[in-house]
Amino acid sequence: MSAEGVLREVVEEWFTFELPRVIPRDIPYSLIEGSALALVGPRRAGKTYFMYWIVQDLMSRGWPREAIVYMNLEDVRLSVLRPTDFGAFLKVISEESREYNGRVLLMLDEVQNLPEWGRWVRTLLDRGRYYIIVSGSSSRVRAGEVATELRGRYVDRLVLPFSFREFLRARGFGLDFLNVPERRGRLLGHLRDYVLNGALPEIVLRPELASDLVRTYRETIVYRDVVDRYRIRDVTFFETFLELVENSFGGYVSITKLNNYFRSLGINKSKRTLSNYLRYLEEAYYVILVRKFGFTTREVLQQPRKVYPIDTAYFRRKAIGPMMESAVAVELMRRGLNYGYLRINDYEVDFVINREPREYVQVTYASAMDEIDRREFRALARVSEALGRGIARVITWDLEGETTINGVKITMTPLWKWLLEG
Template sequence: MIKRESYMKKIRPFINSDLVKVLTGIRRCGKSVMLDLIKQELLQQGVTPQQLISYNFENMSFARLCNAQALHDEIISQTQALTGKIYLFFDEIQEVKDWEKCINSLRIELNCDIYITGSNAKLLSGELATYLAGRYVEFVIYPFSFSEFIELYNTIQPNTSEADCFKKYLHFGGMPYLAALQYNKAACKQYLQDVYTSVELKDIVRRNNIRDVDMLERILTYITANIGTIFSANVLSKYLKSEGRSMATETIINYVKACTDAFLFYQVKRQDIQGKKLLAINEKYYVADHGIREAVFGGNMKDINLILENIVYLELLRRGYKVSIGKLDTKEIDFICEKQDKKIYIQVTYLLAAEETIQREFGFYNEITDNYPKYVLSLDEFDMSRNGIIHKNIRDFLTDASI
């Protein structure tokens, strides 16, 4: 089991605080493992196993506790004879009806430290905001980064070069359980297809009471095929109409929102660099894990430019950047990345194989006159930095946590 220290560094300062720790992210991205890592750390600090109480609500053994009152009564009963602080772990808490009422009550009644996970962004909206406003802290968990993939893959295939690891990463993506399958292609493809189906049915269809599943699948296919390209609900509506189906633009927007709530896709807004404001139209979407795209849709190598963008975008999120697309007249910068007082610009391309490509990728920065770092990322092995613009190999960028 990888320690995932980058997440533990963020979570550790909040251990033993009275804030509810909320871990969110796409189904099977490693949230349960994070709970196990937190438990390990607590045990090392001298907490006894009896003080750790855990529930996984995807386990049918806990089906009887899937409403707030039943869960509350169970925990009160279990903790009556215990002394000292109690540590409560609730995995996939959204399966419990009115769970937020239970969590808030326990937080008030008990001397406890609470950790919850969920596979839907609505975990932090609606009733939760009402009951726990200002009393929780969220950590978004993502599939494995390239650095984590290298660490894990080398436990299976020792001494694999970084370049060969990256080829595997391009194909498999970063879903943690693939290591248990020894990265067998057929088995991994089946597993990732099942993950996709599970997200679709449990976290999108069931949670949003979607009746037209066929239409949802068409929308999923369209976005998956067109990651990293400008998205318009109107254009998608016309596309569906050309296939003999029709759907109101507003309904399409609601379906897409359900997909982002399930962490299957991430929306990236466009920013007018000159006006320094976010634009309300023509955003882009990236998939939570490019390995899922390969298993379900295929074509990752054919769409290598988009996949590399997807990989870089997710890495920027892991590093805590707020990311937008830069618009400057008719030109676009792939990513404007901001974090506290830090800001960087990033262009991503496959290879700088021709002078025309070099001029295009570096030329995007000609009209940006500020002094923030500007990067061009590609898979070229030679440093092509020029005019103060930094060129970096994508693999080096992904393994350089200082950026």
């Protein structure tokens, strides 16, 4: 079949495709003339289903189905497309679609499978008739690749696993009557599930398959998005390195200490190689690396990093305290905030959020005042003295209130309430 025939078949199939049930996402999106919307984020976070939700949202606001064309470029039939087929593409879209307010929306999923996809998208934008949304594998369509391919003609949106609000929506739990003890207890039950088992959409919706899905997702990220993409030759060593990183989830990773550890085993790997491996995991959206808060680049780069998984499902050891911290780190990333950790002598603050006013945050699994280590409070008071007054907060399991330490007011906020504030 010719490229034109394949395109026609795929487009007509889309117009008869029954859209699946989707969970509405709280991710803002907009269609901008002359710029593409690029969806980036980890594997299995729901980018394709977010596209389906956009379709349903636009149709509810008057868009006809024929004004929206979705193509999954992982479809084997579309592997025949080459830049020379661009004319056939325009011909089929013009013939099969129907404009809405002078525009057609093109949604190109797994766009990395289209040769020279950046040039395709830029050329389509130049024609002035199309809104475009692109998405793809986290190994090939990261923010850096989008910037290179689209040369500033894009707006990106980070699609992460479900927020807690979205998680509750998927579970059909409403946010009313939370002061009723039974309702609060059910909410905390959902929170425990969210923290301990993660929020990857398919796992939330199919919990009976959780262990198999988590293993499959991890292997795909590790071997396709890291090993294959970056052509890592010493896979056995990388697997050992990865195991050490995963065992450190919720704690610190020091390149110097890792280097010394491997040297003690007679394994000679440079610090640059180890640093690159850690960066690859971050770029593949498998880990979040939290740098030390500081005012100079040198001060930040030379310090260990706290490492969290992109979803708590990837924790190897199920300890609720570090997993709460991880949920907070992911939520801070979702909110697009600039944050780091801070150590002052023997005191540590889990997160310093660098905005106005600056916010200092500790995370602890506590539901009563006597369960909170006084060092948590003293660290907040100490950092407030060192960096200037801001908002000092302890995120707890289900304790709410205020206290004052050395003249510093400290607010205690339940994790569920903090997550729902965003």
